[in-house]
Amino acid sequence: xxxxxxxxxxxxxxxxxxxxxxxxxxxxxxxxxxxxxxxxxxxxxxxxxxxxxxxxxxxxxxxxxxxxxxxxxxxxxxxxxxxxxxxxxxxxxxxxxxxxxxxxxxxxxxxxxxxxxxxxxxxxxxxxxxxxxxxxxxxxxxxxxxxxxxxxxxxxxxxxxxxxxxxxxxxxxxxxxxxxxxxxxxxxxxxxxxxxxxxxxxxxxxxxxxxxxxxxxxxxxxxxxxxxxxxxxxxxxxxxxxxxxxxxxxxxxxxxxxxxxxxxxxxxxxxxxxxxxxxxxxxxxxxxxxxxxxxxxxxxxxxxxxxxxxxxxxxxxxxxxxxxxxxxxxxxxxxxxxxxxxxxxxxxxxxxxxxxxxxx
Numbered sequence: 475x476x477x478x479x480x481x482x483x484x485x486x487x488x489x490x491x492x493x494x495x496x497x498x499x500x501x502x503x504x505x506x507x508x509x510x511x512x513x514x515x516x517x518x519x520x521x522x523x524x525x526x527x528x529x530x531x532x533x534x535x536x537x538x539x540x541x542x543x544x545x546x547x548x549x550x551x552x553x554x555x556x557x558x559x560x561x562x563x564x565x566x567x568x569x570x571x572x573x574x575x576x577x578x579x580x581x582x583x584x585x586x587x588x589x590x591x592x593x594x595x596x597x598x599x600x601x602x603x604x605x606x607x608x609x610x611x612x613x614x615x616x617x618x619x620x621x622x623x624x625x626x627x628x629x630x631x632x633x634x635x636x637x638x639x640x641x642x643x644x645x646x647x648x649x650x651x652x653x654x655x656x657x658x659x660x661x662x663x664x665x666x667x668x669x670x671x672x673x674x675x676x677x678x679x680x681x682x683x684x685x686x687x688x689x690x691x692x693x694x695x696x697x698x699x700x701x702x703x704x705x706x707x708x709x710x711x712x713x714x715x716x717x718x719x720x721x722x723x724x725x726x727x728x729x730x731x732x733x734x735x736x737x738x739x740x741x742x743x744x745x746x747x748x749x750x751x752x753x754x755x756x757x758x759x760x761x762x763x764x765x766x767x768x769x770x771x772x773x774x775x776x777x778x779x780x781x782x783x784x785x786x787x788x789x790x791x792x793x794x795x796x797x798x799x800x801x802x803x804x805x806x807x808x809x810x811x812x813x814x815x816x817x818x819x820x821x822x823x824x825x826x827x828x829x830x831x832x833x834x
Contacts, residue, residue: 475816477505477809478542480535481513484549486773486787488516488794491546491567493802497527500806504816506530510538517794539563546805548591550577561585564818566805568592568605571832572735581833588833589812591805595829603808603826607651608800613759613789614655614730618644620789621726621757622663624775624782630664641666645720646685647741647766648730649676652759656728657683668720672709672731688716710739714746722749727756729766737764744768744778752780761785 477500479492490513492500500507507529511521521531532538539545539558547567551559556577559565561584569590571578581588594604601607622629625642632639644660646653649671660667661684669680670688677687690713721727721742727750731739738760747756747769758770769776769783776783790797811826812818821827 475505475543476508476541477544477546478508478532478538479510479513480538480545480547480555481510482548483552486791487549488791489548489798489801490514490517490519490794491548491798491801491805493517493519493798494523494527494529495799496802496806497524497529500809501528503809503813505544505809508532508538508541510535514798517798519795519798548801550574551581553580556580556584556586559584559586563587564589566591566808569832578833586833587831589808589830590832591808591830593830593832594808595825597825600826603804603811605801605804608804609790609797610650610652610730611655612793612797612800614652614728615659616789616792617652617728617730617757617759617786618656618659618663618726620784620786621728621755624755624757624784625726626753627725628664629660642725643720643723644668644726644728645670645717645724646728646730647671647717648732649673649680649687650730650732652730653728654679654683656730657685660726661685665726668724670713670717670720672713688720690716710741713741714743718746718749721746722751724750725754727754728759729756730759731766732760732763738766740766740768742767747781747783748779750779750781754781756781756783758783758785759789762787 497507509524509529510532536558544564550569564587566589569577569588571590591605594600627642629642631641642665644665644667646656646669649669657667657669667685668688669685680687729741731741756767758765758767760766761770761772767783769778770785772785772787774785
């Protein structure tokens with residue numbers, strides 16, 4: 475089988491789906507690997523490194539797709555990509571099929587089997603294949619560094635001859651993979667960290683990393699597929715009351731809340747932003763799905779009433795070498811699971827296959 479890796483074309487995207495280190499593993503599975511020229515250049519992987527690892531280079535995306543049995547990329551295919559695909563080919567990428575039905579419809583009409591990386595079930599044996607977790611981990615780290623860059627003060631307490639600098643206060647909304655890494659990073663930098671989440675079971679995890687967990691009284695929130703299901707307005711109002719004191723004292727706020735297949739919930743209203751300290755910063759990690767604050771804008775920094783709201787839609791693209799390495803490991807592990815004796819096994823009783831195969 476021939477597997478082709480495409481160069482990402484989305485604005486601001488710097489990652490690549492497969493790195494040279496994965497080529498030998500893919501060849502061991504029976505793949506001949508083709509890389510579109512310069513696909514890894516923004517992540518510091520050269521064509522020469524791919525060739526040395528055993529891959530061949532395609533001069534264009536059309537050449538890469540035309541010769542492929544399997545096409546791999548990170549982001550959803552463009553209309554141009556889909557036009558080049560043909561019946562019987564397999565596409566592996568994020569497809570966001572709950573939000574982008576037009577893509578799955580187009581793949582179905584062309585007879586392309588679509589495996590959606592973002593639909594990986596959140597079960598123990600799929601953890602090593604879960605790109606959302608691997609990328610969120612890096613995002614949580616980078617969000618804190620971004621917040622530190624935008625904040626006019628340092629994180630740790632510092633005692634000097636001129637006096638003592640008090641530690642920064644950090645508040646984190648959402649204690650998933652990204653939130654936990656944000657807690658750990660902020661604590662390592664010396665901040666006082668508080669965290670809140672609609673899932674009460676997150677309390678122990680947050681506290682184990684040194685954060686104070688802000689508990690909301692009321693019924694626990696149902697979790698489905700690793701995500702909180704949409705939360706009632708009553709519960710969100712209670713959460714707002716609990717966090718308002720911490721929000722007014724925070725120097726840096728990081729929001730991470732996502733709802734699978736839906737727009738991100740608004741956790742911080744304009745009124746709440748106006749009660750925050752002058753010079754404080756919000757880093758909205760959910761801005762690509764609509765944002766967790768009332769004023770967030772994708773890939774823009776908004777300043778309102780002295781509060782800076784930073785919206786970055788693709789944090790992993792800011793650390794493309796590590797992000798690509800983790801992505802590549804996720805994808806080559808997924809292919810190891812899907813392939814047997816040089817062909818896809820299509821086990822329709824397997825939870826991973828059923829979860830990720832969105833067109834067939």
